[in-house]
Amino acid sequence: MSKRCAIIGVGQTHHAAVRKDLSISGVVREAALRALEDAGMDWRDIEAVVVGKAPDIIEGVMMPELFLAEALGCVGKPMFRVHTAGSVGGSTALVAAHLVQAGIHKRVLTVAFEKQSESDTTWAITPNIPFQPPLVAGAGGYFAPIIRSYIERSKAPADIGIRVAVKDRKNALRNPYAHLHLEDVSMEMVENSPMLWDPIRYLECCPSSDGACAMVLSDEKGGDAAPKPPAWVHASAMRSEPTMFPGRNQINPRAGRECAAALYKQAGIDDPRKDFDVAEIYIPFSWYEPMWMENLGFAEENQGWKMTEEGATAFDGDMPVNCSGGVLSSNPIGA
Amino acid sequence: MSEAVKKIVTPISIEYTITPGAAPTKFLRGIKEGRLLGQRCPKCSKVYLPPRGSCTVCAVPTVEEVEVSDQGTVTTFCVVNIPFYGQVQEIPYVCAAVVLDGADLPCFGVVQEIAVEEVRMGLRVQAVWVAPEERGYTLENIKYFKPSGQADAPFESYREHL
Numbered sequence A: 001m002s003k004r005c006a007i008i009g010v011g012q013t014h015h016a017a018v019r020k021d022l023s024i025s026g027v028v029r030e031a032a033l034r035a036l037e038d039a040g041m042d043w044r045d046i047e048a049v050v051v052g053k054a055p056d057i058i059e060g061v062m063m064p065e066l067f068l069a070e071a072l073g074c075v076g077k078p079m080f081r082v083h084t085a086g087s088v089g090g091s092t093a094l095v096a097a098h099l100v101q102a103g104i105h106k107r108v109l110t111v112a113f114e115k116q117s118e119s120d121t122t123w124a125i126t127p128n129i130p131f132q133p134p135l136v137a138g139a140g141g142y143f144a145p146i147i148r149s150y151i152e153r154s155k156a157p158a159d160i161g162i163r164v165a166v167k168d169r170k171n172a173l174r175n176p177y178a179h180l181h182l183e184d185v186s187m188e189m190v191e192n193s194p195m196l197w198d199p200i201r202y203l204e205c206c207p208s209s210d211g212a213c214a215m216v217l218s219d220e221k222g223g224d225a226a227p228k229p230p231a232w233v234h235a236s237a238m239r240s241e242p243t244m245f246p247g248r249n250q251i252n253p254r255a256g257r258e259c260a261a262a263l264y265k266q267a268g269i270d271d272p273r274k275d276f277d278v279a280e281i282y283i284p285f286s287w288y289e290p291m292w293m294e295n296l297g298f299a300e301e302n303q304g305w306k307m308t309e310e311g312a313t314a315f316d317g318d319m320p321v322n323c324s325g326g327v328l329s330s331n332p333i334g335a
Numbered sequence B: 001m002s003e004a005v006k007k008i009v010t011p012i013s014i015e016y017t018i019t020p021g022a023a024p025t026k027f028l029r030g031i032k033e034g035r036l037l038g039q040r041c042p043k044c045s046k047v048y049l050p051p052r053g054s055c056t057v058c059a060v061p062t063v064e065e066v067e068v069s070d071q072g073t074v075t076t077f078c079v080v081n082i083p084f085y086g087q088v089q090e091i092p093y094v095c096a097a098v099v100l101d102g103a104d105l106p107c108f109g110v111v112q113e114i115a116v117e118e119v120r121m122g123l124r125v126q127a128v129w130v131a132p133e134e135r136g137y138t139l140e141n142i143k144y145f146k147p148s149g150q151a152d153a154p155f156e157s158y159r160e161h162l
């Protein structure tokens, strides 16, 4: 039986296209200091640090965790780097939580970051190998054909993606840390934005951000004694599947379905739409909201778009999704 | 705001030397001759192109060699309308997932010799190769796909490749 894990402090940077005022060390430190302050702690209280980011080549710094040890107050303490590409923000927190749940550490600081202004991401993630045709589509070119397949298969109305884009940008207006604050965002504005990777419009894409986020995790004793009400980790799960195999369902991947099912079983959730109050989900392009609603069991296959259309996923809906503004409003890849 | 952090820009590059292994080596030798050589899984009968030497689903080696057609079906696609680093095509252009006849995995390629607004799911296409003397050990030997003129494939025929 694993031990309980509490989240007793959270912090994030103000996100922006370019944080000119901060180095990478400065970015991670801003988030970490805010999390420590939230937890009523300082560096001395932390036993171990778990840091995550996407591929090193994005900023061109090999193993950046080594030079971040001082900025994160963990000289002489255990430090772990997590790297699972675009999912690394979530995986980093999972690894940190497992250290507490396994009883190895009592108080762990976990930080994830990306400083995309110091990189050319498209170049960094596109090696030219002889088994693939040369770079043909850029970043959104990977997702756009899958979205087209979803629209064709589900017969969703064409404006669903636009609705998600407007909703998440309006949510971001309530979040002072969000990168994008589009005060006058509207259906017309999104619809009239350039079609970059048809069917994906400019304003249906995530931005490219500098930023970091951090959490202080604690064992049960520290959670009960925390100055603010803690959030308890009830369940965690992780699954993966190969990128290419015959019959792979790219619209509704099996790994996602099985991961959600395992998570709900651990947490005792029977009906996710009824049992969850709110969800923050990785939605890099607007159409992924209805697709992930299906993949994560909130809606039946080909029905997820109805939740968007009915306003169920809106801030005041019965299943609010990405109240922070989500990835569509702030996107440091590794965080 | 505190004083701006000083940044410098330095060029970096990474050069790979690929040692492809038995199955991809056959594929690369084939493609230099204008042939598409895949491998069939002995358990599920699916044909991998390019072959990796094993079936990801069944976890068994693939041995049987299968020559795949250079005609196929557009399963899905996007119209690229954004300039980016390293781009070789003029925008707008169509990047499509194409399942070649006889293969069970889609490959990606550009579709040309048709107006972008006329490209559709189910469109039948044919590979256009670079001249034999210019071919190397690379998929770049296929310049692009063009419509083959055949009737569109029905949705059900490529549904499992989406």
Ligand SMILES: [Zn+2]
Residues within 6 Å of the ligand: B041, B042, B043, B044, B045, B046, B055, B056, B057, B058, B059
């Ligand atoms: Zn097989």
